[in-house]
Amino acid sequence: MDEQMTTDATLHDIIMRRLDQDGLDGEAVYLVLAALEGGEVFEAALRPEAVIAALATVAASLPLVEPKKSFLQEVRVRGFRGIGPEAVLPIHPGPGLTLVVGRNGCGKSSFAEAAELLITRGNARWDARRAPRLWKEGFRNLHEGQAIIGGRFTVEGGRTCEVRVDWAEGAELDAQTDFVQFVGEPRTTYEALGWATAAVAYRPVLSFNELGGMLDQEPSKFFDALARILGLEPLAEAVGRLRERRLEREKQQKELQKGQKELALSAAAHSDPRGAEIAALLQKKVADLSAVEKVIDGADSVSGAADEMGTLRQVMTLADVSAERAARPIEMLKVGVEALKAHVGTLTARSADLASLLDSALQFHQKHGDGPCPVCGNAGAMNSEWQGQKRAQAAELRDAAKAVGDARTLVRASLDELRGLASPPPAVVRAATSLGLPGPALAEAAERVRGALSLEPAAALSQLESAVPALGAAVAEMKLRAAEEVHKREDAWRPMGREVATWLAAARKMQHAIQRLPEIVAAEKWLSGATDDLRNERFAPHATEVKRIWNQLRQSSNVSLEDIRLTGSANSRRVQLDVAVDGTAAPAVGVMSQGELHSLALALFLPRATMAESPFGFVIIDDPVQSMDPSRIDGLACVLRDAAKSRQVIVFTHDDRLSESVRRQGIEASVLEVTRRERSVVEVRTGADPVRRYIEDASAVALTRDLPADARRRVVPGLCRGALEAAATRVLRRRWLTEGLGREEVEGRLEDAEKVAQKLALVLFGDVARSGEVLARLSKEKKEFADVLRAANEGAHGAAIEMESVEIVNATERLAQWLVGQK
C-alpha cells in the first residue's frame, strides 16, 4: 500500500476545489499545481509553454482507505541490548491495556527498543540519538553472540506476520538481515509492509526520552512532528518550491537593479552625450532595453545632445570639392562661354527673333497668297521665289539660335553644379562650428565660390580658378577634423559602450526571468494561505483530543490547556500552546513542571499514534510515569484505559505505581513483570495482584525440591510476611482513599507504618501505636492467624519456626483473605 499517494491525491482534490472558489489568476493557478507536482513539472511550468503539461499531470483523486491494523502478539529478543538468552514478551494481540513492569535495567526497555526497531527499521531516530555511536556499538548484549529480535503481528482480517531482524556475530548495527513473512504466504519485504513512512507519521512508539525532549527541541521540529500527521507535507513542499523560486528571482531582480543603478551613475558621468542619454533611460525602474541598445550604437538618438555624433557623421559625408570633381563643370562653363562669345554681335545673335519674324511673314503669304510686302509696300515682293528663299533662311536662322540656347543651357548647368558644390548645409556647418570644427573658413570659401558664380560667366571663370581649389581645401580640412573628432569620441566611449552592452545582455535574461515573478508571488501567497487554513482545519479535531487527554491527565495541576495551534510558516513555524495558570494566560513550557511537560507531550502524541490512518493497532509507551505525581498517574491510567478501547496499548514502566493505579481503579489490564538475573537472563512473568504473587512465590519455594531445606525454611516466612503486608496495604489504601485522603497523604502514612505489626494495627484498630495488641486480636479471631503472623515475622529473620513451610503458606493465604475482607 502506498500511503503517500493517497494523501497526495486527496490533497490535490481539496486544492483544486479551493482554486475553483478563490478565483486566483490563471497563470498563478498553473504554478500552484505545478509546484505541487514539483520536479520537472515545476521547472517546465516556469516556462509558459509547458503549463498545460503541468496541469495534465495532476493526479486524479483517490479515496482514503483506513488501513488494516496490526497488533503485537509477541516480541522475542536475544543478544540484544540488556537481554542475553532469548526472552519472550507475550501480549494479547488486540485492543486492551498491557503493563510491562520492571526495574530500570531489567531489560524491559530492550523489548521496547526491539519493538521500535522492528517497526521503524533504519529510522532516523536511531541515527539522531544523542550518542548514536555509543548506541550503535552497544546494541549487542555482552553475554550472547548472535543478536536476534523478532515480532509476531496479528493483522486485522486474520493474517499473522512474522518480522525478524538478526545480526551475525560481530556484525554492525546496520548490517542486519531482515525476514518478513505472513504466515502461510511467501516471504515478503519490510518495504512491502509500508511501515517506514507510517512509523514517522504516527510514531507508535513513544519513549521517555522522546516525551521529555519533545517540548525542548526547536519549535520548527516540534511543528514538523505534529504537522506530519496532517499529511500536508506536499503542500508545504510546494510552498517551499515557490518560495525558493521567488527568492531566487527577487535576488536576481535586486542584482539587476543594483547593477542598473551603478551603470546609470557611471554612464551619467561619461563625457560622451550617449552616457547621459543612457543614464536617463536607466532611471526608470524597468528600463527600456531596446532604447538603450539603440543609444549604444549611436543610432536613432532620442535627445538632441546625441546629434553631435550625427553632425560629425554628416560633416564626414560632405561632398568633396577636389580638382577632379570641379574640373568637369568648369570645363563645361568654359565651352559655353566660348560658344556664346562666337555668336556675340552677329546676325546670329538676333537670329531667333528674325526667324520668328520670317515665320510670321511666311504664314501671312501662305494665307493671303502673292502680293506686295505688307510692311514696306514693295509690290510683288511676296511670291513663290521669295517664299522658297525665305523658308531656307528661316531654317538657317533657327539652327543658329539653337546653338546659342545650348551654350546658355550649358553655362547655366555648370553654374548650378558649381553652386551645389559650394553649398554645405548651413545647419551642419553651424553645428560643426559649435563642435570646434573650422566651419567659418568653409562657409567663407563657399561664399567666395558662390559670389563668383553670380558674376558674368566670363568673369566668373577667371575668379573660380582660385576660389574652387580654396573651397576644396576647406572641405577637406573640415572632413578630416570631423573624422578625427569621431575617432576620438568612439575611443572614449568604447569601454562604456561595452559595459552597457554586457549589462544589457544580462538584463535581457533577467527581465525574462522575473517577468513571472508576480505570478510566483501570487501562487506562493495563495498556497501558503490555503495550507494554513487546511492545517488548522485538519488539526482542530486533533487539538480537541489533545485537550481532552490533557484535562484527564492534569488532575490537580493548575495549568489548563486553552488552545493548541500550528502557526507561522517557513522558519517561524511553531506550535502555539496557549495555557492558563489558574485562569491567567502564560507561556506553556515556562510554567510547567517536568511531570506536566511529560503529560503534555503524551497528550500531544497519543492522539497521533491512534489515528485512523495509521496501520499500527498498537501504541508502545516507554516509562510515561517517571516524574509524574501520584495523582497524575490516576489520570494517566484513565487515558490509557480509553485508548485501550480501540488500540493495543503497551506501557513499560519502572515501578508499580501505574499497575497499582490501574488495579485500584478497576481498569482491565494485563500486567507483565520483567526481571533480569545475572548474565542478562531476562524473565517475563504474568503479574497478578501483589498478595497473590507473594503467596504463589512462597508456595513455589515451599514445594521446590532442588532448594536446600534451610533456604526454604528461611525464605518462605519472609514471602508470607510480604503477602500480609501487601494485603494490609491494599485495605488501608482503599480505606483512606474512600475517606477522602489525598494520594500523597495515603502513601506517606503507608511508608511510616514500617513493620507488619504496625500495618496490621492500622487495619484492625486504625491506630499504628496499638501494634502490641495485634497478636491478641488475631488470636481471638483464629488461633492460626496469630501463629502464622508470628512465624512469618520471626522466620523472616531466620529464627527457627515450628510450622511447616507449606502450612505457613496456606495459613498466610487464609489470613490475607480475612484481612482484605476488613473494611
Add this chain to the structure above:
Amino acid sequence: MTSSLELLDLASGMLSRKYVARPGLWPRASALLVRQALEETLAGYWIVKGIALERCSTRAQLICLREYLREGDLAARVAHAWSALSRACHHHPYELPPTADEIKNWMEPVRQLHAAVLQPKA
C-alpha cells in the same frame, strides 16, 4: 544450621539460576537470605567479641558496630546494606524487587564483616 557464608552462597545460586523456582521469584528470596546472613554474621561478631549485644535490635547493633569498627567504612556499608535489604524484604507499595546487581553489592559488606569476625584483632 546453615552458616552465614552458606546463606550467601545460596543467595548467589539463586541469582545465577542454579535453583529454578518460579521465574522472577529469586530477587526477594535471595534478599531474604542475604539479610539473614548479615544479621547472623553481626551476632557472631558480638559473640566473638564477648559483648552481649546480639539480642538488641539490629539498628542498635549497627550503631554500636560503628564504634567497634573505627577503621574504614565497613560499618557504614553494612548498615546501608541492611536497610536496603530490609526495604527489599518488606512489602512496599510501588517498589519492585531488587536487581541482581543490587543484591550482589549488598552481599559484599556481609562477606567483609565475616572476614572481620574471623580475625578479631580490631
